[in-house]
Amino acid sequence: MDDTRLDLFRRHNPFTSSSVGDPWEATYPDVPSINEHAFRGLWQLIEQKTRSPALNCAGLILGEVGSGKTHLLGRILTQSKQTRSPCAFAYIQPLEDPEQTYRYLLREVMVNLFHPMESSPQATQFRRLVTKVFREGSPDRRFPARPVITTSTFAAIQQRVMRLLRTAYPAISGHFMHVLLQYAILERRMAAMQWLTGSVLDDTNAALLRVPDRTSLSTASLEAEARDILTSLGFLLTRYQQPLVVCFDRLENLETDEHIHALEKMVEFLVDKAQAMLPVVCFRGMQWEEKFRHKLNQHVSSRLETNKFELRGCTPAQALAIVRNRLAVVPGNEHTETLFPFDPEELLKTFHLGLYSPRRVITLANQRLRQLLDEAPLPPVSPLQKLQEAFASQYQAIRRDFERYQPDRGRLRRALELYVRYGPPQCVPAESGQEKYVDMATTVHLAETTPAGTAPVPVIFLIDVEPHHTAVGACLARGIAFLEEAPSGRAVYIRDARCSFPPPPTWEATNKKLQLFKGYGGRVVFLDDEQAARWYALALLSYAVREHDITVAGPNNTPRPITFEEFTAFIAQDLSTQKTRAFQEIEAALTTMTP
């Protein structure tokens, strides 16, 4: 065999990855005939939704592990980018906090709309929408790509847009329109994005945008406002014929009935209340049939099943097409249409024994390629090693695209719980989420001996991503109250450092509370980008493990999913202070914390 050509594959083996973690990062080309029925069906649904934005419908994708659910979502995104009348696209992973159902939906939708579509960070789905709004508001209906907006032109456009849209959609939120227009002004853009994602703005940004303070709003009011913004967004999408496809994936991670009910609420809202929004829900087939369809109310499950698409395994020809497509992405091999270095007949023999999932096809091709390259069979990769790689890869993906992973209290809580329960602390958390500010409560036996012996010490963790000083102050006050009640206890305040905590003289009272908290022995952990990315990576990795997306070679070299127990062993062994800079401050807080 041609050794020079073989070297291409030694340098770049295109079969090493068989999992599409995220449709925004789809790397490998598509084989159109695979699950074409599902793609066409979904695309027709999108087209129908474009023509009739008020149509009450949803889509359901069923497929077992490795059948291409996430890949199919990526295909919709790609198709949308290539078509003349694109839809908007949002990819949403499981929510953690059912109390914030609509705020979570709003935040994730907006984060997706703010995500760069092309290489330029400016080209986002949201910008496309805003441009259309401004074009409509311009006197001559033209709006250049890089407009110069003066105060007077802005005011004129604002007035015209407000009048037009409020006439067409009387229920559209005035605040929403007001903030949306300010997105066009560079110095107000960040604040506008914050407001649109449902955040509580600090005083400066609230004043900049001239929007009401959200600090005093109750949870119910914040949820209602999130619905209001989503509904208003739906009006705009209707007007500009850009339906939003909201894709819910990795739903095996919905652990409790509350989480499932939260999904139900989101789907119901998107189907019945918001215009121009099409929820598409992905489940593993058996899980859907045996568990989830009975837990959702019939209204929702029947809506989903009306447009149900089951993914199917590949025929031999499709399996070959996957192999050919992957070979063609190897640098230097782009223009070859053959299956070199494979023997086509031999590959066919392998693939024609049944309908194989795309993931299985890639795994088999990888095994065969390694034989052809005279590479020793892959040394058995231990589950630990595989998880280390997956964790590192997830961390890198988050760092590359940090804006998409907004400060998320629920995900930070998930990571903390995993670490505290299965990592070196080995503590059993009490029920979490029972108190407004306390994310987790547990007890530890400190290593330090005291005259009283090693009595268990109560510990609370307060995770805070609020940008407004009032909410931050209240959270700290809860920590102070705990330490006053239990002087020997431990309180740890954790904050994603992207949520700023300005020093005095700004936030004077809040800074005083922080000092008081520290004075009582409270430990403060500001997660820098590196640490925060690792926390989010751990939470997302747990979703992937539950989804069976991470596999190792099992008996007879066939892939088997990593078990949750193996995942917990990874946490215990690899997330200690010595190995990963992520939780060392938590570990320190639980072992050597002193007032």
Added chain:
Amino acid sequence: MDQQHLPDIAQDIQRILHKRGKDYLTIRQIIASLSQCARQQLSLTTRHATVDMLKKLTPWLGESLQVYHGPTSIYIGQKRSPAELILQRVQQHPGISPKQLSLRLPLSKRTYITALNNLLGTGTVVCTFKDIHMPMLHLSSHAPIQGAPQVDVADDRLAFHTAYNAVGHGRSFVRIHRLRDALPWPRERFDGVLRTLRADYTVELHGGDPSVMTEEELHHSFIDADGTLYIALSWRGHR
């Protein structure tokens, strides 16, 4: 060459056999009935020599089909042992003579005689004589019925599909251990039918989450030749 829309040759052959109501056909008959697309894909016409046809077809046959070298022709058909083929014919034509039987089977003389002698030796098949000393073959009344259920493949498929519908209650992902419970077949028979259905793409097998299953449920699932565990299946083809 665009191979994205290639037909499944094995499935096409199964279709031909099913349509003709035969378990095997000569290679020329198969080629003549293959879909045009499949013939184009294999670059075959009926003008090719049988040996060439055979060479091109063999890699596509899968687990359920095999090549038979008969005394005068080469055949392709459902995978059967010589003994199964003999038992099937004798059951369908009680009293058939050994010579007539040999003419109706896609077996070489040597293979046929060896298999028939074995069946006579074990008493599975008995031989009596007509007035004119013509020998007649029958299945023994004590013959083990091992071959009988496998003989009618169509019945097995029907039974499997019926069980799939009954167990699944309209679901698309049906657990294999439940199907096995519903079909009181020996393990080999169940696995054989399942392999056949999989090989002609009538069913698709799925992995799943073994961690939530009992030992017994896992044991009653299906493990294929390379050791992959399958937990559920979906019916994809026609009955």
